[in-house]
Amino acid sequence: MAPYPNPDSRSAALYARARRSIPDGASRSLALIRPHPIYVHSGQGAWVTDVDGGRYLDANNNFTSIILGHADPLVNEAVARQLSNGTAFAMGTEPEIELAELICARVPSIERVRFCNSGTEAVMGAIKAARAFTGRPMIAKVEGAYHGTYDHVETSLGASPEDWGDGEAPASVTYATGTPSSVVDEVAVLPFNNPSAARSIIDRCGDRLAAVLIDTLPSRVGLPIVDHEFLQSVFSAARAVGALVIMDEVISFRLGIGGNQGRLGLEPDLTALAKIIGGGFPVGATGGRADVMEVFASIDGQRAAVPSGGTFSANPITMVAGTACMAQLSDASFARLDEIGDSIRDGLRTVFAQQDRPWQVTGRGSLFRIHPHDRPIRSYRDAHLSDAEEAIMDRLQKRLLEREVYLPGYGLGCMNLATTDRDVGHLVEAVAAAIAT
Ligand SMILES: Cc1ncc(COP(=O)(O)O)c(C=O)c1O
Incomplete structure (x- = not known):
């Protein structure tokens, strides 16, 4: 388990350098994790590797733009x-x-x-x-x-x-x-x-x-x-x-x-x-x-x-x-993406029930979103997070980084076609461990 944040990492050093030429150190506010973002060196299939050699299952896929997998x-x-x-x-x-x-x-x-x-x-x-x-x-x-x-x-x-x-x-x-x-x-x-x-x-x-x-x-x-x-x-x-x-x-x-x-x-x-x-x-x-x-x-x-x-x-x-x-996407590809998303949503629901947490997961196909509350979600006001709930999601993101999963801070997950059943298990276990601590 790699602790986050890590002030001695190359990512932390790169962020200090970035802040000298880029306001807030990043051109995309959503890619920013405080106190320092993770800088990626490469991506292959469902996983990315950072500049310190850390590996993460990518549950973001560049904000849903990667569908086949990295470096197809x-x-x-x-x-x-x-x-x-x-x-x-x-x-x-x-x-x-x-x-x-x-x-x-x-x-x-x-x-x-x-x-x-x-x-x-x-x-x-x-x-x-x-x-x-x-x-x-x-x-x-x-x-x-x-x-x-x-x-x-x-x-x-x-x-x-x-x-x-x-x-x-x-x-x-x-x-x-x-x-x-x-x-x-x-x-x-x-x-x-x-x-x-x-x-x-x-x-x-x-x-x-x-x-x-x-x-x-x-x-x-x-x-x-x-x-x-x-x-x-x-x-x-x-x-x-x-x-x-x-x-x-x-x-x-x-x-x-x-x-x-x-x-x-x-x-x-x-x-x-x-x-x-x-x-x-x-x-x-x-x-x-x-x-x-x-x-x-x-x-x-x-x-x-x-x-x-x-x-x-x-x-x-x-x-x-x-x-x-x-051209590589067929009906079978979308059926597989549905299957990946369904397994994640089912797995997370089981985790929340087992740990007696009033949490929920929404979504469809390869997209899912974790919510740290049990208000039925039909519209924006139901999903709107209080400051305390935002802090919980922020903590979840960091605990997941330590367990080799990259998920954005507001809990929107997105998987690509290179995701294996083993990767799904990895994600669900990582969430289970992250919210248990
Ligand atoms: C639903 C929706 N519309 C539009 C956009 C804007 O797309 P882009 O970031 O490529 O400008 C996004 C980006 O995330 C989006 O999610």
């Missing part, structure tokens, strides 16, 4: 081949078309798709497309749901009991300091899994609403299972006021060959994708109905309704990696 040989081969032909050009490349065709073939609602470099950009592109197509300014989103760092979608991401207001009509709360209040004025906030409240909020927006943005397995909302009635209400209320539905499948695309929309039988107007479709490289994509996606097209040399670019959008390295990854 076929992805590496495709990237190596492309590397020797150059990495980025101001002209088109065939790999872009190949990945676009693969995505359109797998997802019936995606008739056309455009690539960008992140999920943030993919969601932003979908919102801009919806605004241009409908000529309306507003969006509606779920309280607490994370959709990247575009100003509008950060609305009510960090809502707390002090500012979240009425549960049936949540307040629209700014997130980053300095966000103009005019931003949140254009965003209506829906309580997850509350069909009647969602319908009346959408109705109230009426002909000002361009789109409802929805993630059907929202991690920050607690990874609750979505009610069919809620989805029906959102889709029918949006359609009734002439608004589009945008599904954020940035994470949930790892739930099935056609994403969670395939699993749930949904046909959104637009979809935001990212993470797994890049095969481990930076990526995003906005896709959807051909008529809506036309807003990105410049017709007869005129400026497009929604101009979009991006120096590295659809770069051939990402495109070949994405195709090499996605």
